[in-house]
Amino acid sequence: MQTPASRISASQVSHAAAHARVARKLGPTSRGALKWAQRFGADLLCVRHRLSADGATRYTTVELLVDSAPVAARATREVGLRIGVLERDLQAAARAAGARWDPAAKLWRISKREALRMKLGSRIVEES
Template sequence: MKPVPGTEAASMRVLKKLPVTARGALRLAAQFGDALVCVRHRIDDTGSFRYTTVELLISKTPVQARQERRVYVRIGAREFALQDLARRVGAEWDARQRLWLMPKRLANLLKLQARIVAK
């Protein structure tokens, strides 16, 4: 199948997204094999034409996990509810530093950015 010249897929509206095993995708599944991810039926802005597009898997590479940045956060000695919340979501108490150690992402989610201690 050749691409249709002069079509802007970004300006078209998706009508249907079909899995590879759906009735309307079987012919394309036979043509593209295991590389086929899904089939989409799109319509142009005027509603005059329907286009069939395919999503193909073209490469596969392993993902390396990023090293998570950990920060120290000051939580007051009497802030029991916040201490309990930090403990439940995986923060660790560092008794020597007297600070909580947690991923920066977690400190941001808990809105504790102002309590981060620079080390």
């Protein structure tokens, strides 16, 4: 007798499993994941049990670590912000976001990314 799963192609199963609801996520040392830990070793990050939409099929998936490499530090472009002397709340917000006061230029120094995130693009001072 043919089971319903045997009539489904491998690509259909992987597609169905990818869109199935995660019922349980197990760490590599959890009960229920130990046989997978024996099979995949230290590369195993987690095991997930997923259920099909109708709940009739359980899929077991594993997450494996396949590569690791150092990330090159991204150069962050720092810009100057013009914030008024009496704008204490804005100064505090900028300081909380990592800005620092540059007394020589009389500007607040902050990464351009953070300045734009704070919607302070109009206050960026172009320096030569």
